Amino acid sequence: MKPILETKDINKYFTDPVEFHVLKDISLKLERKEFVSIMGKSGCGKSTLLYILSTMDTNYTGELIIDGKNVSHESKDNLARIRSENIGFVFQFHYLLPEFTVLKNIMLPALKLGKFDHKTIKKNALEKLEILGMQEQADKKASRLSGGQKQRVAIARALINNPKIIMGDEPTGNLDSKNANIVFDILRELSNELDMSMLIVTHDKDFAKKTDRIIEMEDGYIIS
Numbered sequence: 001m002k003p004i005l006e007t008k009d010i011n012k013y014f015t016d017p018v019e020f021h022v023l024k025d026i027s028l029k030l031e032r033k034e035f036v037s038i039m040g041k042s043g044c045g046k047s048t049l050l051y052i053l054s055t056m057d058t059n060y061t062g063e064l065i066i067d068g069k070n071v072s073h074e075s076k077d078n079l080a081r082i083r084s085e086n087i088g089f090v091f092q093f094h095y096l097l098p099e100f101t102v103l104k105n106i107m108l109p110a111l112k113l114g115k116f117d118h119k120t121i122k123k124n125a126l127e128k129l130e131i132l133g134m135q136e137q138a139d140k141k142a143s144r145l146s147g148g149q150k151q152r153v154a155i156a157r158a159l160i161n162n163p164k165i166i167m168g169d170e171p172t173g174n175l176d177s178k179n180a181n182i183v184f185d186i187l188r189e190l191s192n193e194l195d196m197s198m199l200i201v202t203h204d205k206d207f208a209k210k211t212d213r214i215i216e217m218e219d220g221y222i223i224s
Helices: 046-053 078-084 101-112 117-131 147-159 177-194 205-209
Strands: 005-014 020-030 037-038 061-067 087-091 166-169 196-202 213-218
Touching: 005 046, 020 046, 037 046, 037 177, 037 205, 046 087, 046 166, 046 196, 078 087, 078 101, 087 147, 101 147, 117 147, 147 166, 147 177, 166 177, 177 196, 177 205
Parallel strands: 037 196, 037 213, 087 166, 166 196
Antiparallel strands: 005 020, 005 061
């Protein structure tokens, strides 16, 4: 079976203020249902790599293949659709809209994608909240949640379009160890139960040790 995500010889340069070779010959594979963490010191290129893998950064050379399709030269509109259908994101900062309810925050990516009607999207959003044990919070304003609750809502939002891959950029970076463990357990369960692949950039060694595999980066290279 083909990997869910693959890169071949990805190179990336920053040109301002001087030319800097930030990613060097990155070739990797993410298998279906695999839970992988990316580690490395600050500035090694891991977040830059994640933005390329997520199709948000298109200024690179090499090939990016998602679910068997080479997406390296797709238009911005096509990439936005591919991203919405295949990838869910969880960041260090939850980026919830504080004035909206929990339910509305979760529904937004699906409303934007426009594949289903409002009633279906609402039903799906409530199901995602139930998976995360947050159904009682549906009508609460996002601003009234604790940090751990906000991150769980952010995961529910990442799930709303039933993506094949969840990508995380330091998703436990702002949480205490108890909530970090809860977030890890949720992601592990989603990987097992919903057949999702996880690709998580983290500094948290305890988190990374529990994943299936660690990709280690240094100075723009994958070293292990």
